[in-house]
Amino acid sequence: MRDTRRARLAVGLLLAAALVLITVDHRVGSGPVLGPVHDMASGIFSKAEQVSATVTKPVRDFVGMLRAAPEAERTIAALRKENAKLRTEVASLQLDGTRAAKLDRMLGLAGLGRYRVVPAQVLARRDFPGFEDAVEIDAGANDGVRPDMTVLTGDGLVGRVVRAAADSATVALLTDPAISAGARLEGGNQIGVVSGLGEAGGGENLIKFRLLDSTVPLPPGGRIVSFGSQRSKPYVPGVPIGVIQRVESLPGDLTKIAYAKPFTDFSSLDVVGVVVQAPKRDPRDSVLPPVPQQAKQARERADKRAGRDDEAADESRAQAEPWAQMEEGRAGAAPGNRRPRAREAPRRRPAAAGAARSDGRN
Amino acid sequence: MLRNLSAALIIFAALVLQVSLVNRLLGAYAPDFVLLTILTLAALRGPTAGAVIGFCGGLAYDLLPPASHTLGQYALLLCALGFVVGRFGENAPMLTVAVFAVIAPGLAAGIGALLGNPGVTWTVLSSAWPRAALCDLVAAPAVVWLLSGRYRLRRRGGRSGSTGMGRTTSWGRGMA
Known part of the structure; x- marks a missing residue:
């Protein structure tokens, strides 16, 4: 009897302690009270985790290798194909070197805003x-x-x-x-x-x-x-x-x-x-990877279909005001009077701006 | 003393291996070895020791570095579970540990929901709880077998050697 009471007392005290901890952590966060506790614990545990991560790395690598094996087979085949394609491209790329230098100078602006x-x-x-x-x-x-x-x-x-x-x-x-x-x-x-x-x-x-x-x-x-x-x-x-x-x-x-x-x-x-x-300027979309080839083609096809009537309207305006399109392209998809067609607008406009830029360079 | 030290060491090893190896290998299908270890130790050692082991182990689990939940959640849960498992687990440790390994993930999520955690919803529970319970059930026999084997060995040694440790154990058994 005495023993069960003791056990209950111990359990009650420990549960109360847990509740106090929860309350303190929930109300004050890890400020001056629990901050040092957290720091000490992560000091101890991170050392052990570091050691354990190093020791168990071969195991993880091995399992990862097994898991990736079927994927790797396909990857190898795809890479072989890509390699052959790239080899032919390299030759033509060397010709583009001077143009790439120009592009670099332009992209240097974006490079200012690096992380x-x-x-x-x-x-x-x-x-x-x-x-x-x-x-x-x-x-x-x-x-x-x-x-x-x-x-x-x-x-x-x-x-x-x-x-x-x-x-x-x-x-x-x-x-x-x-x-x-x-x-x-x-x-x-x-x-x-x-x-x-x-x-x-x-x-x-x-x-x-x-x-x-x-x-x-x-x-x-x-x-x-x-x-x-x-x-x-x-x-x-x-x-x-x-x-x-x-x-x-x-x-x-x-x-x-x-x-x-x-x-x-x-x-x-x-x-x-x-x-x-942080970057000094917002890099906007420049960090995004290039659009995948298939998606790009599909997108271009869709734009061509949907943008035909758009283009007719734009062309007359562009003739009157050659820079208007570029301005608009830079502003992105600013909501304007052409709201109903906004679905195509944000995709098409950068393309239009790109075209205008390359025209200017030639 | 030696018993407590080895329990602490076992829990520490379980904590470190859980986050640095098991979770990273198995992702969402990782059994919670820390929970299983603590429940098994509690079942083998009785209610009072179980509550203390649960509290300390749970607190360590709360402090284990990649943690962004409120401190004390696992201490509360495992302290209560340690007591209950210690109470009922003396006769059939395997069954008790298995039952509470199934219940525990739901209780943990419940405490999280009480504290206003946004991620605990019925849809999450209905898919995550059965999965966590199943993973724990698969791993439970191994953990119980491993730990009870060690424990029995040491208890036998304790009885034949010194009297103090043996007496504590028989006292714990008599209580339940």
Whole structure:
């Protein structure tokens, strides 16, 4: 009897302690009270995780290799084909050298707005549906990493730093349902909010994109870049986020919802970069990868079909005012008097501007 | 003393391996070895020790670096579960651990929902809970077998050697 009472007392005390911890952490966050505790714990654990990640790397590599084997077979075949094609292209490319130099000078402008990035390796990962989706990286405060910095890979946005210890940092992934970021449609000024879906995102880790203006068309295949936060914290502008896969249209809704496939492969994160210095200027769409060949052709065909009547109208205007088109192209898809045709407009205009530019150069 | 130290070491190893190897290898289909280890230890050691192990292990799980949830969630959950499992798990540790390994993911999500976590919805639960439970069930026998084997070995040694440790164990068994 005495013993059960003792056991109950112990359990009661411990449960109360847990509740106090939850309350303190929930109300004050990891400020002066729990900050040192967190720091100490991540100091100890990150060392162990580092060691464990190094020791178990062969195991992970081996399993990854097995998993990638069927894919690799196809990749090899595709690469062989591509190699042959590239070899023929190289010859013609050398002729284009002088033109490339010109292009370089132009692109140098975009290069002004580069990100300064600290590379890091993923050490550990946790995902509990609903709770969190986070990774531990091996760069920390000593490398200049601070909370609320953007994390990216070569493909696109990964997430943001939520906590930085001395030699390690915790990164909340974009797929975490608690994370949301400002985003912008490629080639326009339409902005929206990207948020993680967590478990509901399925195997492809889909994310949700909510466009704030429901009148703007939202084409599947459209690409999203980050809009950037105030003073670039936590998100720097211009980082590619993903490609829209399907659009959910709810008539009469104030916002439009689309589901996008992220450029980053969240199931195999390994090397990431932390943006320690934001670009001086918004790089707009310049960081996006080139449009895939098939999609581009399909898009051009669609534009040609839909844009024919457009062109007739534009041509007369262009003759009167040669620079008008270029101005418009630069302004992107500014909503104007041609609202009904806005679906084609944001895609067609940059092409038109490009044509105008190349005309000018010749 | 040695028993507590080895329990702490086992939990520490489970924590580190869970996030740096298991989660990264298996992704969404990773069993929660930390949960299983703590439940098994609790089942083998009785209610009071189970509650303490659950609290400490849960707190460590909350502090384990890539963590962005509120501190104390797992401490609360595992402390309560450790007590209950210790209470019922003396006779059939395998069954008890399996049952609570199925229940635990749902309870964890419930605590998250109480704290206003936006990701916990019915659609998420309906797909994630069965999957997590199944993964835990698959891994549970191995963990229980491994740990109870170790425990039995050491307990036998403790009984034949010193009396203090043996007496504590029999006292714990008599209580349940």
